[in-house]
Amino acid sequence: MLESILIANRGEIARRILRSARRLGVETVAIYSDTDETSMLVREADRAVRVGEARPKDSYLNIDRIVAAARDTGATAVHPGYGFLAERWEFARTCEQEGLTFIGPHSDVIRSMGDKALSRQVASSLGIPIPPGSGILSGVEEARSWAAELSLPVIFKASAGGGGIGMTKVEKMEELPEAFETATNRAGLAFGDDRVYVEKYLESPHHIEIQILADADGNVVTFPERECSVQRRHQKVIEESPSPFATDELRARLRQAARRLAREIGYTNAGTVEFVVDKDRNSYFLEINTRLQVEHPITEMITCVDLVEHQIRIASGEPLSLREDDLEWGGWAIESRIYAEDSENFYPSPGTLASYVEPHGExxxxxxxxxxxxxxxxxxxxxxxxxxxxxxxxxxxxxxMQHALGNYDITGVKNNISFLTEAFASEMLKSGNYDTHFIAKLKEEKHG
Amino acid sequence: MTEIVSPITGSVWKILAGVEAPIAEGETILILESMKMEIRVKCPHSGKLVEIRVNEGDSILEDDVVAVIQ
Incomplete structure (x- = not known):
């Protein structure tokens, strides 16, 4: 077992990781920026180290300072959480070179799967369908000819991308040059890599993903799907598992595809294989997220498996104690992301939490x-x-969920509780008959 | 004179429009950033951009005046 883990993150996910580490008797080291000095995490961790100022580049994105914090505290492992440095292969590589156990896949795997064009190629070579689209585009002229071939609408995506950042949809050919430029700029700004490709934009798609765990011996366990179609700005808001849209056949097909991909690339630790599924349940591979996912708790709720515990065990060299054939699951789990944002236009709303009371119950x-x-x-x-x-x-x-939302009390910052309440009162969500256009349709119903 | 206010609390990422220049309805004056999100502040009607009251990198509060158009 690992001796001590530095948690290279903040907020809810850092506390989530801390809980499992503590239960396993592993010492925890938190890092914090000036803004987070008085956070619950800092109080709860066995040790806490300041890494810098509030801006992420000075703290949670600063590899040198984080590695120094690990060295100074004698931490032997690093858990990156999600976001920040979780999918930066350079961070995993630095940890490897410094003799720190990185709780995630090998840096080479993060690097190759971080290249979305390359990961599509790997999937395609295994016979797993990918959305029709181009490779890396050389310029606007090539983009134009691909768009003509694919037929509109199409969507530009950043090769180094993730989290929906840099995605730009094109519905009219005259919008294409500007969309190409926007996508290229955003990709460059967000990822330091401005290569983009273009894909056919699928109508009424579902965004469905498969959680995987894999160990160094090549054992792979896949989990029942998560439905993540309720999104704003290509970012998830509500997720559920299983998916009301999935059939047994679709579930088996997606899990098999995820398993084959994981084996092919020598995946280790936890990861998520994302798919888009069209209205006829044709499925297309999107990408692999080489980290713990925000919505991992819904998988834990239907399986009673602690994914972070398995991450820690796999990283410490233990073989997976879980076999897919033995994996039992049942019931239904739903997650709502509580955001500090305006319920109407989803604009962010930073500020101070005047009151904050969470719902409780079985x-x-x-x-x-x-x-x-x-x-x-x-x-x-x-x-x-x-x-x-x-x-x-x-x-x-x-x-x-409706009951719990009703018992959530947040004041001081705008938040999306009233949006979530409306969403769960809608016929679309109640019936389970929704796709990625859910929020647009809900707004349409409301405002006519 | 129309005062353009910030719809969010955050910081000024990029200023796109030039002072003393004509500006069209819907044109982006500046881009704000908050919570990893970019928010474009657009011109509500065509006219002339008289003043920009912020600099790139400034922290701003919701409802702060960021620009004035005529």
């Missing part, structure tokens, strides 16, 4: 990083907490 789990009086900083993600519920069936889970 089958209700809240992963959060804040308490009343805390500052929700403009420099970080607007995620305040994740509200996760479990019930025997979907109807029960929706009802429990």
């Amino acid at each position: 089958g209700i789990r809240v992963d959060s990083g804040y308490q009343a009086g805390d500052i929700i900083s403009q420099f970080y993600d607007p995620l305040i907490a994740k509200l996760v519920v479990w019930a025997e069936d979907r109807t029960g889970a929706v009802a429990k």
Whole structure:
């Protein structure tokens, strides 16, 4: 077992990792920026080290300072969480070189799967369908000819991308040059790599993903799917597992594709294989996220598996104690992301939490990083907490979510509780009959 | 004179429009950044951009005046 883990993150995910580490008797080291000095995480961790100023590049994105913090505290492993440095292969590589156990896949795997054009190629070579599209585009003329061949609408994506950043949809040919430029600029700014490719934009798609765990001996376990179609700006807001849209056949097909990919690339630790699924349930590989996913708790709720515990065990060299054939799951889990943002236009709303009271109850789990009086900083993600519920069936889970949302009290910053309340009251969500256009349709129904 | 206010609390990422220049309705005056999100502040009607009251990198509060158009 690992002796001590430096958690290279903040907020709810850092506290989530801390809980599993502590249960396993592993010492925890938190890092913090000036803004987070008084956070719950800093108090809870065995040790805490300041790494810099509030801006991410001075703290949570600063590889040198984080590695120095690990060295100074004698931490033997690093858990990157999600976001920040989690998918920067350079960070994993530095940890490897410094003799720190990186809790995630090998830096080579992060690097190759971080190249979305390359990961598409790997999937395609295994016979796993990918959305029709180009390779890396050399310029606007090549983009134009691909768009003509694919037929509009198409969507530009950053090769180094993730999290929906840099995606630009094109519906009219005259919009294409500007969209190409926007996508290229955003990719360059966000990822330091401005290569983009273009894909056919699928109508009414579902965004469905498969959680995987894999160990160094080549054992792979895949989990039942997560439905992540409720998105704003290509970022998820509500997720559920299983998916109301999935059939047994689709589930088996996606899990098999995820398993084959994981084996092919020598994947280790936790990861997520993302797919888009069209209205006829044709599935296309999108990308592999080489890290723990924000929405991992819904998988934990339907399987009673602690994914972070397995991450730690795999990183410490233990073989997977879990076999896919033995994996039992049941009931229904739903997650709502509680964001500090305006419920109407989704604009971010940093500020100070005047009051903050979470709902409690059987089958209700809240992963959060804040308490009343805390500052929700403009420099970080607007995620305040994740509200996760479990019930025997979907109807029960929706009802429990509605009840829990009603008992959530947040003042001082704008938040999306009223949006979530509307969403769960809608016929689309209640019936489970929705796709990635859910939010647009909901707004349309409301405003006519 | 129309005062353009910031819709969010955050910081000024990029200023795109030039002072004393004509500006069209819908044109982006500046881009704000908050919580990893870019928010474009657009010109509500065509006219002349008289003043920009912020600099790139400035922290601003919701409802702060960022620009004035005529």
